[in-house]
Amino acid sequence: MNKNAGLSWLISGLVFAFVLGIVFLCLWSFSVVFIVLGTILMLLSFVNGMILIGVYNKIVKHKNKINESLALIDIQLKLRFDLIPNLVETVKGFAKHEEKVLTEVIELRNQAINATNEEEIIEDANNILPKLKQTVLLAEDYPKLKADSLFLSLMQDLVDIEDRIVAARRIYDSNVTLYNSLIQIFPNNLISHAAGFKTAELIRIDTAEKILPKINFDGGKE
Amino acid sequence: MISKEEYRSKVASLINESEIQAYESAKRKRKRILSIALPLEFAATVIYVLMALFLFSDNSIHPGSQFSLIFFALPIWLIPTTITIVLVSFNKYDWKAYKRKYIDGLLSMLFDGYKYTYDGKKFIDSSVFKESPYYTYYDHYYGEDLISVNIPNDDGTPSDTIFNLSDLVATAEEKDQDGHTKTVTVFDGLFGYIEFPFEFKCTLGINHKFLFDKKMEKLTLEDIAFNKGFKAITNNPVEALVILTPSMIQKLKTLKDKIGWFSIVLINNKLYMEVRHDLFELKRPKKEFNEEVFDKIYEDVSNILSIVEEIKTNNKIFKM
Numbered sequence: 001m002n003k004n005a006g007l008s009w010l011i012s013g014l015v016f017a018f019v020l021g022i023v024f025l026c027l028w029s030f031s032v033v034f035i036v037l038g039t040i041l042m043l044l045s046f047v048n049g050m051i052l053i054g055v056y057n058k059i060v061k062h063k064n065k066i067n068e069s070l071a072l073i074d075i076q077l078k079l080r081f082d083l084i085p086n087l088v089e090t091v092k093g094f095a096k097h098e099e100k101v102l103t104e105v106i107e108l109r110n111q112a113i114n115a116t117n118e119e120e121i122i123e124d125a126n127n128i129l130p131k132l133k134q135t136v137l138l139a140e141d142y143p144k145l146k147a148d149s150l151f152l153s154l155m156q157d158l159v160d161i162e163d164r165i166v167a168a169r170r171i172y173d174s175n176v177t178l179y180n181s182l183i184q185i186f187p188n189n190l191i192s193h194a195a196g197f198k199t200a201e202l203i204r205i206d207t208a209e210k211i212l213p214k215i216n217f218d219g220g221k222e
Numbered sequence: 223m224i225s226k227e228e229y230r231s232k233v234a235s236l237i238n239e240s241e242i243q244a245y246e247s248a249k250r251k252r253k254r255i256l257s258i259a260l261p262l263e264f265a266a267t268v269i270y271v272l273m274a275l276f277l278f279s280d281n282s283i284h285p286g287s288q289f290s291l292i293f294f295a296l297p298i299w300l301i302p303t304t305i306t307i308v309l310v311s312f313n314k315y316d317w318k319a320y321k322r323k324y325i326d327g328l329l330s331m332l333f334d335g336y337k338y339t340y341d342g343k344k345f346i347d348s349s350v351f352k353e354s355p356y357y358t359y360y361d362h363y364y365g366e367d368l369i370s371v372n373i374p375n376d377d378g379t380p381s382d383t384i385f386n387l388s389d390l391v392a393t394a395e396e397k398d399q400d401g402h403t404k405t406v407t408v409f410d411g412l413f414g415y416i417e418f419p420f421e422f423k424c425t426l427g428i429n430h431k432f433l434f435d436k437k438m439e440k441l442t443l444e445d446i447a448f449n450k451g452f453k454a455i456t457n458n459p460v461e462a463l464v465i466l467t468p469s470m471i472q473k474l475k476t477l478k479d480k481i482g483w484f485s486i487v488l489i490n491n492k493l494y495m496e497v498r499h500d501l502f503e504l505k506r507p508k509k510e511f512n513e514e515v516f517d518k519i520y521e522d523v524s525n526i527l528s529i530v531e532e533i534k535t536n537n538k539i540f541k542m
Contacts, residue, residue, distance in 0.1 A: 072460055167463035174444045 006194030010052065017045035055191045062179040066200055069172040070118045073205060076165045077112075077125045083161065084109045084128075087135060087154050094145035095138050105131045122205055129206045169205050176200045223332060223527055226520060233516045236327055252309045259309075263302035328516065329369075332523040337372035337380040344368040345388040346413055354415065354494045355430060355487050360392035360408045367500075371526065373416070387414030387526065389500045412497040414529075421491045424458035426465060428474070429485040445471050451478060481525045495529070 024038030088102045095102075108131060112124035136155070139146040180199045183192035224232075329340050345365025351357055368388040372380040392409040425438070429452055441454040441462055448454075448471050456462035465488070478484065485496040 076460070163464045164460050167460045170444055170463050171459050174442050177444065178442060 004196055006196065007056075007191075010191070010194045011049075014045045014049050014052070017041050018049075021045065051187070052191055055188050056195060059179070059183055059188070059192055059195070059197055062175065062182055063197070063200075065175045066172065066179055069168065069175045070203075072168040073165065073172055073203075074118050074121055076161060076168050077121055077205075079161050080125065080132075080158070080165070081109050081113050081128075083154060083157055084132065087132075087151075087158070090148065090151050090154060091135055091138055091145060094142045094148065094151075098135075098138055101131060101134050101138070105135055122203055126204065126206045165205060169203075173202055176202055223524060224334065226517070229331065229520050230516070232331055233328070236324065256306065256309055259302045259305045263306070266302060325519070328519050329523065332520065333371070333527075335378075336374065336527070339368075339370045341368050342366060345390060346386055346415070350386075350415055351390065351392065351409075351413065354413075354492075355427070355489060356409055356413065356494065356496055357392075358408055359394055361395045362393045362405075363390070365390040365413075369526065383416060383418060385414060385416050385526075385529070387412055387495070389413075409496075410498075412495075412499060414495040414497075416493045418491045418493070422461075422465075422488050424456050424461035424465075424488070425490075426454065426456045426462045426488040427485075428452050428454050428487070429483070430455070430487050431485075441466075443471065444468075445475075448475060451475065477525075477528060480528065497525075 018041070021038045021041030021043075024034045024041065026038075027034040028038075084105060088106055091098070092102055105128065108124065108128040112121060112128055115121045115124050136158070139151065145151055182188055183197050183199065325340065325342060329338070343366060345368050348363050351363070365388050368386065371385045373383045373385055375381045390409055390411070390413040391407070393405050394408050395403050396406045397403055427438070437457045438455045439457070439459065441456055441459055442449055443454070443463075443466065445468070452474065454462070454466070474486075481497055481499070483498050487494045
C-alpha cells in the first residue's frame with residue numbers, strides 16, 4: 001500500500017464533503033435545511049482542508065530541517081576525515097614504531113570518505129574515533145611530538161572541528177525533538193499518521209572532545 | 223567581589239553620622255517650606271479664579287480691569303510655583319552631589335581586583351552607537367556614567383579587551399499625520415560594547431529587534447526555557463552554537479533573572495549589549511540618603527561583573 005494512501009483518503013473525504021455541500025446548496029428550493037447543511041459541510045471541509053495543508057507543510061518543513069542539519073554534521077565529519085592524513089603524517093615522523101595504529105586509522109578514514117550516505121558516514125566516523133584517540137594519545141609517549149608546532153596546530157584544528165561537530169549534533173537533536181513533538185500532538189498526529197510520517201531518531205555521534213583537553217597545547221600534561 | 227554584608231558595613235564607615243543628620247535636616251526644612259508653599263499655591267489659585275469671575279461678570283464697573291489679572295497672577299501664582307520647582311531641583315542636586323561624592327569610593331571597593339575607569343559625566347561615543355545594530359537614526363544623543371572594565375586574562379592580569387558601558391538616551395523628532403512634531407525615543411537604557419582582536423565567524427543576535435535580513439535564521443535550541451525566554455537569530459547556526467554552549471545558555475538565563483530583559487549582538491569583531499535599565503539610578507521617590515541607594519550601586523556593579531566574568535570564562539567567545 002502506498003505510504004500516502006491515508007492522506008489520499010483524507011483529501012478525498014474532504015473533497016467529497018465539499019462537493020456534497022455544493023449539491024445540498026443546489027437543492028435550496030426544497031428546504032432551508034439543505035442550505036444550512038450545505039453551508040456547514042462546505043465550511044467544515046474548507047477549514048479542515050486549510051488545516052491539513054498548513055500542518056502537512058509544517059511537518060515537511062521540519063523534516064527538511066532535519067535533513068539539513070544532518071548535512072551540517074556530514075560537513076564537519078568530512079573536515080575531520082580531511083585532517084587525519086596530515087595528523088598521521090606528523091605523528092609518523094616522531095613515532096615510526098606505531099605503524100600499525102597509523103595504518104588502521106588511514107584505512108578506516110579511506111573507507112569513511114567512500115561512504116555514500118549520511119548514515120554510513122556517521123557509522124564510519126564512530127568506528128574511526130577510537131583509533132584517532134589512540135593516535136592523539138601517542139603524544140603522551142613522544143615528548144618531541146607533543147612539542148611539535150605542526151602537531152599542536154593540528155590538535156587545535158581538531159578541537160575546533162570537534163566543537164563544530166557537537167554544535168551540529170545539537171542542532172540535529174533540537175530539530176528531531178521539535179519534529180517528533182510536532183507529529184505526535186493532536187490533531188497533527190492524525191495527519192502525520194495518514195501521510196506516513198514516522199518519528200525521527202536521535203543519532204549517536206562520538207566526538208573526541210573528551211580526550212582532547214588532556215593534551216596541553218603548551219607542551220605539558222595537564 | 224565582596225559580600226553584601228561586608229559592603230554595607232564598609233559603606234556605614236564611609237558616611238559619618240553628622241553628614242546624614244545634615245542631609246536629613248535639609249530635607250526636613252525643604253518639606254516644611256513645601257508644606258507652606260503648596261497650600262499657598264492652592265489658595266492663590268482659588269483667589270485667582272474668584273477674582274476672574276468677579277472681573278468678568280456683567281456687573282463689573284471697571285472696564286479693562288481684566289488686564290490687572292496678569293499683574294495679580296505674577297506674585298500670587300508664580301512665586302509659590304518657583305519655590306516648589308527650586309526645592310525639587312535642589313533635591314535632584316543633592317542626589318547628584320551625593321552620587322559624585324561617594325561613587326568613586328564605592329566603585330573602587332566593589333571593583334576590587336579589576337582594572338576600571340568611571341566618569342559620571344561621560345558616555346559612549348556616538349560613533350560607536352552609530353556603528354552598532356541598535357542605531358536607526360536620532361536627533362538628540364546624550365548619556366552619563368561611562369564605565370570601562372578591563373576583562374582579565376585567565377591568570378588575572380588585565381587584558382587588552384575592555385568592556386565599555388554607559389547610560390544612553392537617543393531621541394528623534396518625527397512628524398505625525400497632522401504635521402505635528404513629536405519626540406520619539408530611539409534608545410533608552412544601558413548600552414555596552416566590547417571590541418575583540420578577532421572577527422566572529424558568525425553574526426548572532428539574542429533578543430535583537432532589528433537584526434533581520436534574509437540570511438539570518440531563527441535558532442531553536444535544545445533548551446525549551448531558553449527558546450521561550452530568548453529569541454536567537456544567526457547567519458551560521460553551527461558557529462552560533464559553538465558560542466552558545468549549554469553552560470552559556472544557562473548563564474544567559476541566570477543573567478536574565480538578575481538584570482531582566484537584555485539583548486546581545488555579536489557582529490564582526492564586536493559584542494554589543496543593551497540592558498533596559500539605567501546605571502546607578504533610582505526611581506525619583508526613592509532618592510533617599512539610605513542603604514537602598516547603596517544597595518542599588520552594589521547590584522549594578524554585581525551585574526556588570528557577572529557579565530564580565532561570563533565573557534571571560536566563556537573561552538568559546540574569548541578565544542575564537
